[in-house]
Amino acid sequence: MSRNHQKNSRILAISLTNRGFGFAVMEPPETLVDWGVKTVRGDKNAQCVEKIEDMLNDYAPGLVVLEDASAKGSRRSTRIRILCAEIVAAASLRKVGVSLLSREHVRRVFFGDYKGTKDALAGILAKRFPEEIENRLPPKRRPWMSEDYRMAIFDAVALGLGLGAIHDQQDRRHGMPHLRT
Amino acid sequence: MVTTRLPNYLRSHRKRLAFSQEDVAFLLGAGSGAKVCRYERFVRVPSLETALAFEVIFRKPVRELFAGQYEKVECRVLARAQKLLETVDEGEPNRIAIQKRKAIIDLAAAGDGELNNLS
Numbered sequence: 001m002s003r004n005h006q007k008n009s010r011i012l013a014i015s016l017t018n019r020g021f022g023f024a025v026m027e028p029p030e031t032l033v034d035w036g037v038k039t040v041r042g043d044k045n046a047q048c049v050e051k052i053e054d055m056l057n058d059y060a061p062g063l064v065v066l067e068d069a070s071a072k073g074s075r076r077s078t079r080i081r082i083l084c085a086e087i088v089a090a091a092s093l094r095k096v097g098v099s100l101l102s103r104e105h106v107r108r109v110f111f112g113d114y115k116g117t118k119d120a121l122a123g124i125l126a127k128r129f130p131e132e133i134e135n136r137l138p139p140k141r142r143p144w145m146s147e148d149y150r151m152a153i154f155d156a157v158a159l160g161l162g163l164g165a166i167h168d169q170q171d172r173r174h175g176m177p178h179l180r181t
Numbered sequence: 182m183v184t185t186r187l188p189n190y191l192r193s194h195r196k197r198l199a200f201s202q203e204d205v206a207f208l209l210g211a212g213s214g215a216k217v218c219r220y221e222r223f224v225r226v227p228s229l230e231t232a233l234a235f236e237v238i239f240r241k242p243v244r245e246l247f248a249g250q251y252e253k254v255e256c257r258v259l260a261r262a263q264k265l266l267e268t269v270d271e272g273e274p275n276r277i278a279i280q281k282r283k284a285i286i287d288l289a290a291a292g293d294g295e296l297n298n299l300s
Contacts, residue, residue, distance in 0.1 A: 010187075033193050058222055059187065131197045 009062020015155035022152025071102035186249035
């Protein structure tokens with residue numbers, strides 16, 4: 001797929017969690033088309049793949065973006081790593097491109113210096129998309145709390161925007177005009 | 182621009198207003214949210230009345246809500262407009278033909294398409 005086509009493609013961003021996954025469907029330049037969380041029980045991987053295949057059929061994205069579960073320093077579980085590979089396979093079958101982004105990359109896009117909490121990131125995204133996801137912003141996490149399931153939505157949106165940042169960087173390197181504002 | 186638009190963006194607009202599928206079904210006068218789900222998943226195309234109801238609910242024009250569908254229809258109409266233009270140009274160049282020709286060209290200009298042989 002050409003870089004131009006990738007940049008103009010609809011993106012399906014997926015953030016895998018213990019309970020299922022968060023997702024965001026985005027159209028360039030930065031329109032959120034759909035977003036939410038899917039919860040699964042039982043054979044989690046099989047159910048996740050089934051739901052994601054439904055989304056691939058419905059939204060026909062040009063690109064899927066996932067967190068790179070095998071990146072250096074990643075502490076994702078074996079199940080998630082296997083699931084990641086299964087999603088990549090499902091997307092490839094449909095000739096849909098896949099991008100894997102590390103958490104560090106996403107943090108760098110939004111915070112520049114790798115420092116920044118998930119709560120802070122979610123706050124930034126809620127301000128950027130107030131109509132869409134501000135009402136899903138969970139309360140600030142305290143040390144004794146588990147991560148709120150809604151955080152997966154913000155993780156997914158961050159992945160989608162992180163991919164856009166890569167395309168912009170590549171454009172700048174190739175002397176092409178910066179299309180995103 | 183995105184390569185192809187989705188048939189509709191009903192779900193997107195529904196979620197922005199924090200409506201559930203049941204809420205929208207109630208506003209449409211439909212039995213259940215399942216009908217709304219079918220529209221949102223592009224399984225069914227709503228009737229004209231239902232499409233207009235969506236415009237009322239979401240306060241967005243039908244053309245925007247059903248962007249992909251609109252583009253398909255526009256493409257087909259412009260293809261037929263091209264053929265109609267050729268027919269008009271083959272006939273007598275009277276005032277009616279001139280007016281018709283202008284209308285067809287304006288039709289294409291209003292959309293995003295182009296017609297050939299506009300001299």
